[in-house]
Amino acid sequence: METSSGIQASLAGRYALALFELARDGKALDSVAASLTTLKAALAESAELKALTQSPLIGREAAAKAIDAVAKSLGTDPLTTKTLGVLASNRRLSQLPNVIRAFDTLLSAHKGETRAEVTSAFPLTKTQQTALAKQLKTRTGRDMALDLTVDPAIMGGLIVKMGSRMIDSSLRTRLNKLAQAMRG
Known part of the structure; x- marks a missing residue:
């Protein structure tokens, strides 16, 4: 699949590309897309979740535990849950909206x-x-x-x-x- 160099060049784009390729290879594109849509809606509706993803004061372990609990409560698929864990452990949760947007762009290109x-x-x-x-x-x-x-x-x-x-x-x-x- 051809991807734009703009997506690959951005930090969020690299996470999105990795998630997309894993989902494509695991034939889980639809479940990952549904999970990301749920996450996007939750970010828009919940000030607490937005604060969790944006706050630099929350440590790696606390952020990882909190985001894991959020993923379980939202019912995200295992691949998305693991990606959220990686974002939390790398202190990149603030990139989540950009990761979702880049994943959507990759999925749209894949579908034509x-x-x-x-x-x-x-x-x-x-x-x-x-x-x-x-x-x-x-x-x-x-x-x-x-x-x-x-x-x-x-x-x-x-x-x-x-x-x-x-x-x-x-x-x-x-x-x-x-x-x-x-x-x-």
Whole structure:
């Protein structure tokens, strides 16, 4: 599999590449991807978990024990659990969001998909996600994998980033353009 040199060059990318190759060779890509999705959601929802991964004050052993307990409570697969242990013992838990993002990029490339980062003011329903993925596939000619985030500050509409391309149809941007046009 061809991987971009950008992923290989980053610290998180090396961990993600190792995890991806182990998962691919062990035919566990789907279970690892599901575990990482669960971890990503847990990081977004839990201030305590985020603090655990970001705090330099937590020692290696304490971080390893805590992250092992988190992995067990979330039901992550064994490969992901081991990777979390390695990140904790190497004091690299702060890289976890980047590892997840790099793994998702590798998985999408493996599946022949293009990743799109989608920001909306409100959570998108499954129907809306499917319609958006179809629309983007029509536009790009490739299957799409969506990374969804919610940012109420955009007020409405969507911001879609695909690589270096960005489509900004947010209400905030439209209002800013209108304000600038009115100023002259």
